[in-house]
Amino acid sequence: xxxxxxxxxxxPAAAPPQSARGKRRAPVVHEEVYARLKRAIIDGQLAPGRxxxxxxxxSQFSVSAMPARESIRRLVALGxxxxxxxxxxxxxxxxxxxxxxxxxxxxxxxxxxxxxxxxRTAANLRKREALIAxxxxxxxxxxRAIERGxxxxxxxxxxxxxxxxxxxxxAPALLGVVEGLWLQIGPFMRVVIERLGASTxxxxxxxxxxxxxxxxxxxxxxxxxxxxxxxxSKIGEASGKV
Amino acid sequence: xxxxxxxxxxxPAAAPPQSARGKRRAPVVHEEVYARLKRAIIDGQLAPGRxxxxxxxxSQFSVSAMPARESIRRLVALGxxxxxxxxxxxxxxxxxxxxxxxxxxxxxxxxxxxxxxxxRTAANLRKREALIAxxxxxxxxxxRAIERGxxxxxxxxxxxxxxxxxxxxxAPALLGVVEGLWLQIGPFMRVVIERLGASTxxxxxxxxxxxxxxxxxxxxxxxxxxxxxxxxSKIGEASGKV
DNA sequence: GCAAGGAGAATGTGATCACGATTACCGGGC
DNA sequence: GCCCGGTAATCGTGATCACATTCTCCTTGC
Numbered sequence: 001x002x003x004x005x006x007x008x009x010x011x012p013a014a015a016p017p018q019s020a021r022g023k024r025r026a027p028v029v030h031e032e033v034y035a036r037l038k039r040a041i042i043d044g045q046l047a048p049g050r051x052x053x054x055x056x057x058x059s060q061f062s063v064s065a066m067p068a069r070e071s072i073r074r075l076v077a078l079g080x081x082x083x084x085x086x087x088x089x090x091x092x093x094x095x096x097x098x099x100x101x102x103x104x105x106x107x108x109x110x111x112x113x114x115x116x117x118x119x120r121t122a123a124n125l126r127k128r129e130a131l132i133a134x135x136x137x138x139x140x141x142x143x144r145a146i147e148r149g150x151x152x153x154x155x156x157x158x159x160x161x162x163x164x165x166x167x168x169x170x171a172p173a174l175l176g177v178v179e180g181l182w183l184q185i186g187p188f189m190r191v192v193i194e195r196l197g198a199s200t201x202x203x204x205x206x207x208x209x210x211x212x213x214x215x216x217x218x219x220x221x222x223x224x225x226x227x228x229x230x231x232x233s234k235i236g237e238a239s240g241k242v
Numbered sequence: 243x244x245x246x247x248x249x250x251x252x253x254p255a256a257a258p259p260q261s262a263r264g265k266r267r268a269p270v271v272h273e274e275v276y277a278r279l280k281r282a283i284i285d286g287q288l289a290p291g292r293x294x295x296x297x298x299x300x301s302q303f304s305v306s307a308m309p310a311r312e313s314i315r316r317l318v319a320l321g322x323x324x325x326x327x328x329x330x331x332x333x334x335x336x337x338x339x340x341x342x343x344x345x346x347x348x349x350x351x352x353x354x355x356x357x358x359x360x361x362r363t364a365a366n367l368r369k370r371e372a373l374i375a376x377x378x379x380x381x382x383x384x385x386r387a388i389e390r391g392x393x394x395x396x397x398x399x400x401x402x403x404x405x406x407x408x409x410x411x412x413a414p415a416l417l418g419v420v421e422g423l424w425l426q427i428g429p430f431m432r433v434v435i436e437r438l439g440a441s442t443x444x445x446x447x448x449x450x451x452x453x454x455x456x457x458x459x460x461x462x463x464x465x466x467x468x469x470x471x472x473x474x475s476k477i478g479e480a481s482g483k484v
Numbered sequence: 485g486c487a488a489g490g491a492g493a494a495t496g497t498g499a500t501c502a503c504g505a506t507t508a509c510c511g512g513g514c
Numbered sequence: 515g516c517c518c519g520g521t522a523a524t525c526g527t528g529a530t531c532a533c534a535t536t537c538t539c540c541t542t543g544c
């Protein structure tokens with residue numbers, strides 16, 4: 001195989017320069033660029049191996065090269081973007097061993113975050129109910145995405161579900177680490193869903209919600225672990241061919 | 243307390259521009275700057291709250307502002323550096339809850355890396371012996387540092403020990419995550435050692451080496467977990483006062 | 485003696501240019 | 515038809531400038 005990487009194409013997330021929104025000065029341009037690019041990656045809108053460049057990104061976001069450079073630099077540091085030996089930039093590729101390592105990291109970390117979310121809402125059941133309501137709503141959105149076969153919406157709803165749960169753990173440092181893992185996984189999750197079809201995806205979301213409602217930490221942990229294992233095994237099967 | 247942060251002082255690691263080492267052209271300036279700054283942080287050479295600035299860093303490394311900016315951007319992304327609301331940069335501070343979260347992350351991840359190192363050398367005992375020899379050597383260096391009361395050497399030897407072990411796991415993605423954790427912990431480890439004195443530090447390094455030699459995964463995992471718990475509990479006690 | 489205020493220094497950020505290396509593209513030769 | 519080679523476009527990187535904001539520190543007024 002050539003191992004070359006894809007030509008530049010317009011970024012799907014590249015919204016217009018939003019001149020309509022008035023004079024609301026941007027809260028530091030490069031933060032905005034970074035946030036949108038990060039979101040696009042986690043949600044799987046960018047395929048692995050997809051090429052990026054400072055100037056291209058800059059023009060797609062209608063900013064100068066500087067903010068684009070900084071956003072790219074950050075995402076390379078987090079492992080979401082990859083640099084070739086000749087310093088070209090692309091969405092990170094996946095390898096079977098990387099899938100294995102990331103699974104190793106996700107299992108204990110996300111299980112811990114889930115249990116922490118349970119613990120954090122133990123003293124405040126109203127909070128827990130609100131969390132459950134939020135998760136249920138996201139999960140319904142996810143089901144609708146499956147029905148419609150909308151891969152993009154599915155991918156986004158899936159990450160939304162996990163992070164809504166983890167956010168309730170109130171553990172920003174841990175959350176940051178996990179977010180870094182998702183930044184590396186997002187693109188493949190999407191590829192896998194696209195290839196297998198959203199309807200073939202199974203998850204343990206309803207089990208997780210039940211465990212949360214029952215206050216059963218062990219059950220919740222199992223649901224999360226199983227959810228991760230199922231998803232990652234699918235990625236693993238496909239990772240050799242991406 | 244004022245919560246202001248320390249004035250700029252020369253960076254301890256700021257070696258001369260090394261014009262002596264021949265014409266060996268730098269492999270991209272900002273990589274070099276980043277690597278040295280990262281090393282200085284992990285080894286605990288920079289105190290929490292210590293101020294950094296683009297221009298200061300640049301002049302200390304005898305480079306222009308550009309490579310300094312990029313290095314700082316990367317380390318902020320990794321959580322090693324912190325930005326105040328007014329966008330000043332400093333070595334990240336520690337809080338008790340952050341210690342707890344980072345401990346949660348370190349325990350399973352580093353235990354896994356250690357066990358992986360054991361597994362990886364199971365089929366190649368020469369490799370394992372070489373690893374044990376390397377670790378023993380580092381541990382002796384660590385003992386000497388304790389005798390001399392050399393806090394800097396102790397701090398460096400300690401991180402060297404862990405990463406020498408983890409490197410043998412041959413899991414770059416996992417290692418990257420753990421390195422990110424150490425980037426956040428390094429500065430405090432140093433502060434704690436300095437405050438309590440290197441001689442009060444205990445570790446489970448010899449137990450880990452024994453477990454490695456015996457091929458006992460369970461014992462190795464316990465040694466690593468205990469080593470982490472001991473170290474982090476010391477950081478936790480002090481973290482309120484940093 | 486001390487707090488308030490203002491002048492000046494320092495800071496992060498964005499923009500732009502130059503340079504050397506790398507890549508992509510197109511045409512000619514086999 | 516296919517491969518090779520040269521040329522032009524594109525790339526990451528480093529440097530430097532301008533600007534608004536923030537911080538420092540000293541003076542002034544009470």
